[in-house]
Amino acid sequence: MGNFQKNVKDILALDYGKDMKEATTIELYHAVSKAAMKETGLDFVTKAKEAEGKKACYLSAEFLVGRLVYNNLLNLGLLHQFGELMSENGRDMREFEEIEDAALGNGGLGRLAACFLDSGATIGANLSGYGIRYKYGLFKQTIENGFQKEYPDDWTKAGDPWSVRTEEDKVLVHFKGQDVYAVPYDMPVIGYGAKKVNLLRLWQAEAVNEFHFDLFNEQNYDKEAKERNAAAAISAVLYPNDSTKAGKQLRLKQQYFFSSASLQDMVRTYKKKFGNDFSKFSAEYAIQLNDTHPTVAIPELLRILMAEEGLSFAKAHKIAKETFAYTNHTIMAEALEKWDISLFKSVIPQVYKYVVMLQKALRKELTKLGVNENDQWQYDIISGNLIHMARMAIFASHSTNGVAQIHTEILKNDALKEWYAVYPERFNNKTNGITQRRWLALCNQELSGFITDKIGSGWVTDLSKLKKLEAFAEDKETLQKFDEIKKLKKQQLAEFVLAKEGVELNTNAIFDIQIKRLHEYKRQLLNALSILDIYFGIKDGRIKDFYPTTFIFGAKAAPGYYRAKGIIKFINEIAKLVANDPEVNGKLQVVFVQNYNVSYAEKLVTAADVSEQISTAGTEASGTGNMKLMLNGAVTLGTYDGANVEIVAEAGEENNYIFGKRVEEIEALKNNYNARALYESEPRIKRVVDTLVDGTLSDDGTGMFAELYHALLDGAHWHQPDHYFLFADFISYCDAKLRVNRDYQDTLAFRKKCFLNTANAGKFSSDRTIRDYVEDVWKL
Ligand code: 26Q
Secondary structure, rough: OOHHHHHHHHHEEEEEOOOOOOHHHHHHHHHHHHHHHHHOOOOOHHHHHOOOOOOEEEEEEEEEEEHHHHHHHHHHHHHHHHHHHHHHOOHHHHHHOOOOEEEEOOOOOOOHHHHHHHHHHHOOOOOOEEEOOOOOOOOOOEEEOOOOOOOOOEOOOOOOOEEEHHHOOEEEEEEEEEEEEEEEEEEEOOOOOOOOOEEEEEEEEEEEOOOOOOOOOOHHHHHHHHHHHHHHHOOOOOOOOOOOOOOOOHHHHHHHHHHHHHHHHHHHHHHHHHHOOOHHHEEEEEEEEEEEOOHHHHHHHHHHHHHOOOHHHHHHHHHHHHHHHEEEOOOOHHHHHHHHHHHHHHOOHHHHHHHHHHHHHHHHHHOOOOOOOHHHHHHOOOOOOEEEEHHHHHOOOOOOOOHHHHHHHHHHHHHHHHHHHHHHHHHOOOOOOOOOOHHHHHHOHHHHHHHHHHOOOHHHHOHHOOOOOOOOOOOOOHHHHHHHHHHHHHHHHHHHHHHHHOOOOOOOEEEEEEEOOHHHOOOOOHHHHHHHHHHHHHOOOOOOOOOOOEEEEEEOOOOHHHHHHHHHHHHHHHHHHHHOOOOOOOEEEEEEEOOOOHHHHHHHHOOEEEOOOOOOOOOOOOOOHHHHHHHHEEEEEEEOOOHHHHHOOOOHHHHHOOOOHHHHHHHHHHOOOOOHHHHHHOHHHHHHHOOOOOOOOOOOOOOHHHHHHHHHHHOOEEOOOOOOOOHHHEEEEEEHHHHHHHOOOOHHHHHHHHHHHOOHHHHHHHHHHHHHHHHHHHHO
């Protein structure tokens, strides 16, 4: 019996007085996690803090780590021993699936941060994460009568065995009229093979005062409770919007809270080593800002260096510029974060004057760079009554990067072109990636084993090795086995979906999957309309020999995003229509799964034949789900947008299904787009759009479908009709879908396309992305 296995048993006995057979799932979960923490090294906090050399700090409002137990066991090399221990005692390895799943993020940006940490520790880089320990993660979603409902996600209710509270490192954070403690909870980030353990430090907000029993009487009970609640409120909930809109005081408090705490932590550690000489600060730390959410860290560093350490503005500004780097995750100008000056001053007045100093320095520098006085307003950090966070981040850092080639080009030539004109050397691209440990080794053990049999296990830490698979692309037996694995993953998914949703999936069908946050620009509505087109096409006899297809959706809508919620209802009504129609229900199936999250994604990506990546060209910065599906052998049905462009460049246009207008064509359309004319002239468009209002489908009297109809045909909320050009791409999209359907009927030819996608996914490892950051930006 291995050390680890013995430890699990000992902990069970000591903590609960039980054996492997008697222990409850939660008890066993705690014992397994504790034993794994022991293998990690119980001094992991000390060790990480003593790491030699320059450190990169990833500041992010979100770390969507998902379920940790299996991932940590994998990276510790204990997954096999764990499986053995469980089965020997008549227990199921998957028992813990009902317990933990830390959703401390919304979607792409948060999950990217988690993948980056895994890669940083695996390649041996000093990369730590700094964020917020939200009490409630992203809401849980159910679908009731076709509508989304939200419930709180109390992610620590079964405890949090992966964190340690590092009380001695707590710091004070000041707000106007309120001081709070930021208390760090440290999670080990275990690199694959466990050679390196980094830290994810999440700050929890707590009241400063010890509970005062003398105050705790009738009169002061209120005051005591109020202060305690106001402090805890700062780290209470994750904002569920995944595009900027909040503009709320509490959101700014969250941002300053973790930015200030993280900087205080760095400055304190730095001073222990170097004393008051700050000339080496940027040689000791690189700080990556994950979008503008932590950008208030820039004036906060100025404040600390100037007000507390006595440096001049010139010196502090130079240090900030050398230390900070900024990642942009969105193109859409309206999504760039701005704060009201009066709100900013009402929350953190002590920081505002450093923003003013930056604004003054900006103007001075622009003049020096020869920018005409009359053009300088375009750059203003302080403009009208607003503070532009992205402008501040670009000006006061040395690096601004986009997250896919096309995205970076759009930043340089369009969205941020005036900045590119004055600071071209600051702009660079870092195409996103995903960790193959979670997104293949862990979630698809069948495919992993198969790949390792063919080419060895080197791909686990060097994904470019997958290229070796190409040698087998003509081999019938290989493709047959590949096909069988996909079939098996479909059956496993079907079992899970039956248990969760009560729906039986047709595992002989094509699995066509769209999983991502619900957003108009991601065009789930286009997918839904195309399914209706197929539905009518089959019924009319226009579409013959249609190969049975199961369309699966997973998506959460921001709770206040009314139109997105209407789209969810619409998809669910289509699912019902199709399921109840005997003319089509052997051929078409539509399923909207509830509570799509990281763990659900792990199952869905392995079972997909078709990956839906259909955003309007120029709107999706990168996408990372596209990479997960590709890696697991799905073809991309997508537009020329985000990382799709690089995916087909790697895997071949002929092995994927690209459709629709390109960025330039969309740009050209913007000035003379007539959605209604397209609707009137194309009967297939008219037919499917009319289902929103002609009684085919019901929104239960909410008016949601009529609102969608008007948004498409008349425009609403300062947006032109069909703002995301669904009609412009409709026919091209439906054609591509039918091409997929035809091609699928030649099983091995289609599987070869899938196989070549897996073989060419090497570029999309986050190990590669992190190496690029380490070399070009952080200079570790
Ligand atoms: C901002 C202010 C107030 C409240 C919430 C927010 C907020 C929160 C989350 C704004 C944006 C987000 C998340 C954005 C996001 O996930 N963007 C995605 O980032 C991925 C990683 O780079 C890309 O692959 C996706 O293309 C991009 O949409």
